[in-house]
Amino acid sequence: MPTPSQQPTLLIITSETSEAERLMAVLREARLAERSLSIPSAEHLDKVIAERGCDLILCCGYDRDVEVDTILTAYKRLKTDIPLILLADPEQWETLAGKARRAGARDLVRRADPEHLRLSLGRELADWKARRAAGALDTRLRQCEQNTLRLTEITGAGVAFVQDGLHIEVDDTYARLFGHTSTDEVLATPLLDLIAPEHHAAIRDLLKASDPATPNSATLLDVTCQRAGASRFQARLLASPSEFEGEPCLRLIFQPIETAAKGETVVERDSPRGAAGLTALIAEIESHIDEQRLVTRPFAIFFIRVAKILDVMRDMGLSIGLELLDEFGESLATLIGERGFLSRVSEDGFGLIVDGIDEVGAQALAAELNAQARLPARAAVQDATVPDCQIGYFLVRDRASAPEDIINAAHRLCIGHRYTSGVTAEHETPVNHDVDDETVIARKIEYALRNEQLKLVYQPIISLMGDNQENYSVLLRLFDEDENLLEAKDFIGTAIRQGLIEELDKWTIRSAIQIIAQQRRAGQNLSLFISLSEDTFKNPNTVLWICDCLREFDVRGNWLTIQLQEEVVIGNLASLSKLVETLHKIKCRVAINHFGATERPEMLLQALALDFVLLRPLLAQGLADDSAKQQRLLQLATLAREFNVKSVVTGVEDARALTVLWTAGVDYVQGNFLQRPSTTLQVQA
Numbered sequence: 001m002p003t004p005s006q007q008p009t010l011l012i013i014t015s016e017t018s019e020a021e022r023l024m025a026v027l028r029e030a031r032l033a034e035r036s037l038s039i040p041s042a043e044h045l046d047k048v049i050a051e052r053g054c055d056l057i058l059c060c061g062y063d064r065d066v067e068v069d070t071i072l073t074a075y076k077r078l079k080t081d082i083p084l085i086l087l088a089d090p091e092q093w094e095t096l097a098g099k100a101r102r103a104g105a106r107d108l109v110r111r112a113d114p115e116h117l118r119l120s121l122g123r124e125l126a127d128w129k130a131r132r133a134a135g136a137l138d139t140r141l142r143q144c145e146q147n148t149l150r151l152t153e154i155t156g157a158g159v160a161f162v163q164d165g166l167h168i169e170v171d172d173t174y175a176r177l178f179g180h181t182s183t184d185e186v187l188a189t190p191l192l193d194l195i196a197p198e199h200h201a202a203i204r205d206l207l208k209a210s211d212p213a214t215p216n217s218a219t220l221l222d223v224t225c226q227r228a229g230a231s232r233f234q235a236r237l238l239a240s241p242s243e244f245e246g247e248p249c250l251r252l253i254f255q256p257i258e259t260a261a262k263g264e265t266v267v268e269r270d271s272p273r274g275a276a277g278l279t280a281l282i283a284e285i286e287s288h289i290d291e292q293r294l295v296t297r298p299f300a301i302f303f304i305r306v307a308k309i310l311d312v313m314r315d316m317g318l319s320i321g322l323e324l325l326d327e328f329g330e331s332l333a334t335l336i337g338e339r340g341f342l343s344r345v346s347e348d349g350f351g352l353i354v355d356g357i358d359e360v361g362a363q364a365l366a367a368e369l370n371a372q373a374r375l376p377a378r379a380a381v382q383d384a385t386v387p388d389c390q391i392g393y394f395l396v397r398d399r400a401s402a403p404e405d406i407i408n409a410a411h412r413l414c415i416g417h418r419y420t421s422g423v424t425a426e427h428e429t430p431v432n433h434d435v436d437d438e439t440v441i442a443r444k445i446e447y448a449l450r451n452e453q454l455k456l457v458y459q460p461i462i463s464l465m466g467d468n469q470e471n472y473s474v475l476l477r478l479f480d481e482d483e484n485l486l487e488a489k490d491f492i493g494t495a496i497r498q499g500l501i502e503e504l505d506k507w508t509i510r511s512a513i514q515i516i517a518q519q520r521r522a523g524q525n526l527s528l529f530i531s532l533s534e535d536t537f538k539n540p541n542t543v544l545w546i547c548d549c550l551r552e553f554d555v556r557g558n559w560l561t562i563q564l565q566e567e568v569v570i571g572n573l574a575s576l577s578k579l580v581e582t583l584h585k586i587k588c589r590v591a592i593n594h595f596g597a598t599e600r601p602e603m604l605l606q607a608l609a610l611d612f613v614l615l616r617p618l619l620a621q622g623l624a625d626d627s628a629k630q631q632r633l634l635q636l637a638t639l640a641r642e643f644n645v646k647s648v649v650t651g652v653e654d655a656r657a658l659t660v661l662w663t664a665g666v667d668y669v670q671g672n673f674l675q676r677p678s679t680t681l682q683v684q685a
Contacts, residue, residue: 009036009052009053009055010027010033010037010054011037011038011039011049011054011057011058012024012036012037012038012039012057012060013038013039013040013041013060013071014060014063014066016060023058023060024036027118030122032122033056033121033125037052040066042067042073042074042075045078046074046078049082051556055082055128056082056083056085056121056124056128057083057085058087059084059086060087061086061087062087062111068096069099072099072100072102073103075103075104075105083127083128084103084105084106085107085109086105086107087109087110087111088108089111090110090112093108096108107120157255158170158171158174158177158254159173159174159252159253160186160191160251160252161252162191162250162252163244163247163250164207165207166190166191167189168187168244168247169244171183174186174254177225177254178194178225178227179228180228191207194226195223195226196232199221199224202221207250218240219237219239219240220236220237220239221236221239222234222237222257223235225254233257234256235257236255236257237255239252239253277343277345277351278343278345278351280343281341281343281351281353281407282404284341284343285353288355288396291540292540292541293400293401294398294399295397297356298355298356298396299354299356300361300362300365300393300394300395301352301353301393301394301396301406301407301409301410302353302362302366302391302392302410303352303392303393303410303411303413304332304351304369304373304390304391304414305349305350305391305411305414305415306328306348306349306350307389309321309324309325309328312375324375324376325347325348327375328373328375328376331374332350332369335372335373336369340352341354345407349411349414351407357395359395362393366393369389369391370389370391371387373389375388390415391414392411392413392414393413394409394410399538400538401538401574402572402574404574405574408573412571438497438498441494442498445491445495445498445504447481448480449500449504453480454476454507454508454511455477455478455479456474456476456477457476457477457679458473458474458475459472459475459670459676459678460472460670460674460675461473461648461669462669462670463667463668464661464662464666464667467667467668469526470681471561472528472681473528474508474512474528475487475677476492476504478490478491492504496533496534496535499535501535501536502533502535502539505536508530510549513546513552514553515528515681516528516553516555516559516560517553517554517555519681520555520559524681526559527558528561529591529612529614530561530563531564531565532562532563532564534572537572537575542579546560546562547586550586556587557583557586557588558587560588561589561590561612562583562589562590562591564591564592564593566592566595566596566597567594567597570598573608577607580608580610590608591611591612592604592610592612592613593614594614594615595613595614595615596615596616596632596636597616602643605639605640605643606643610643610645611646612647612648612668613640613645613647613648615633615647616651617650618651619632619649619651620650620651620653620657620671621651623660624654624656633660633661633664637666647665647666647667647668648668649668650670650671652669652670652671652672652673652674653671654673657673
């Protein structure tokens with residue numbers, strides 16, 4: 001991860017650029033500041049500070065064009081902790097001293113006293129570093145708290161704070177664990193009422209022995225717990241002294257032992273939808289993936305759906321159906337043995353994780369389970385020759401999506417329509433690719449990355465509604481050793497398969513942001529659309545990389561639109577919802593490319609907060625003569641408007657299509673008819 005800059009950004013308020021440069025020269029010589037920007041007045045001071053990330057303010061009160069009273073009033077209204085140092089002529093000292101103090105200025109420095117300025121800046125810089133360190137520690141503390149809560153949720157553990165044997169705070173998982181519908185019910189229940197009588201003595205000893213003066217001491221016990229419905233379960237109890245709202249207490253973490261056992265079907269009788277089993281499966285997936293979302297242990301995930309169980313429940317009754325499903329789970333666990341991690345995740349489905357298995361092995365295991373995993377004989381199924389379960393599996397390696405997306409992928413394959421004896425599969429093994437050609441193209445990509453042989457070209461996105469911003473789609477080109485130009489379609493597939501796509505994406509992002517900075521300084525109202533590959537958006541550091549590039553070139557996030565391909569969005573909704581939220585926090589806009597290929601495109605608009613949708617080029621081909629395409633395009637444009645999302649039609653190749661697009665209410669158009677991709681950022685007449 002890039003190291004944050006250790007130098008503050010200085011905001012100098014002066015109408016003379018030469019004066020700002022003189023002050024910076026003094027501070028650079030003393031190694032107090034390296035980065036600065038200047039403004040002539042207090043107008044929009046709050047926006048400048050918020051958008052440009054200023055850390056210190058120097059106000060040249062001796063500048064005749066700077067209205068000191070206005071500056072101090074604006075600063076006081078901000079109520080910020082960013083320090084203000086006011087520079088003044090000696091004859092102004094007495095007049096400004098009182099005003100500066102009342103406005104909250106940190107210091108008042110005479111104009112001709114550089115030593116005082118250096119000492120004052122040095123003090124504020126030390127304070128700035130201390131505040132940054134405190135802020136970083138506070139952020140880490142919050143992250144630790146969130147990670148702890150998330151970990152307990154994932155593992156199915158319940159957390160409670162207890163004082164003198166009474167609950168003073170519990171989380172929702174704790175309440176569900178003990179069969180209560182709300183935390184209020186648990187708060188009114190003494191701790192001993194949740195523990196089996198044979199373990200009361202051990203709990204009493206624990207409550208008496210806990211010492212708040214030794215917060216690092218912890219006790220581990222295996223106990224039998226009692227639910228509200230009188231059923232019992234085994235749990236591992238971790239107890240440690242803690243505090244809650246300033247009062248000493250005991251923190252208890254109950255981990256059900258049955259949810260942690262490898263190869264055991266997780267079936268919570270009080271949780272018919274298998275919530276505990278789903279969290280256990282998510283935890284198992286997370287154990288295979290590091291912080292960078294890289295798969296440390298390749299695995300296959302299977303979703304096993306008992307397709308006939310609903311018919312059994314209808315014919316034989318719910319209670320008998322549930323008993324049969326439990327028996328099926330037990331026989332399935334016996335059949336799998338120690339080969340994998342099995343968990344009940346829904347009313348009729350099981351998730352299975354198997355390490356280090358390839359496509360052939362996964363296919364063989366799926367076929368074995370399909371043939372041998374059967375409901376008990378007393379289940380009155382109509383056709384015993386048809387498998388009792390449907391199985392979908394998904395191989396996971398390299399960089400992974402969120403666990404929820406991985407489970408969803410296996411589930412979709414299981415309930416899909418491409419069945420072969422009830423088994424469906426998806427894997428990422430390249431097929432029908434010439435190895436020699438792949439190697440040659442991969443070498444060309446590596447050569448281009450090392451020797452600056454990559455080039456950006458731009459295609460304008462023209463507004464039909466009068467947008468005054470100049471929008472361009474960014475496309476990548478590559479020159480090989482012989483100066484031959486390759487288009488993206490010639491090398492992107494190889495880059496993905498050879499693990500080079502992230503490097504290409506990073507080069508594109510940084511280069512595009514640099515272009516935005518140059519063109520914005522030249523007065524061009526420019527905004528660029530950049531595509532992001534699946535491997536890149538799965539990397540949790542991608543947004544940090546974008547932030548660093550925006551900060552490096554002093555570019556605003558809303559000048560950048562990140563495009564995601566619809567076909568990869570479908571399988572990564574859990575991952576992308578967090579990514580889109582984070583991109584919006586840094587003001588970047590988000591678009592889906594090739595929109596409209598799915599049967600229910602409204603699902604994507606409901607799941608993700610989008611700014612644009614770029615429709616498939618296929619829709620624009622022959623549009624003027626195809627009423628079915630016109631109707632489909634009108635539906636998609638109307639749908640986008642309902643969600644306050646701008647629509648872009650790509651692949652426009654003729655003038656007659658423009659009339660149809662205008663009538664349909666499309667916001668933007670893009671295509672070779674309007675202008676072919678070019679190395680220049682100009683819309684040609």
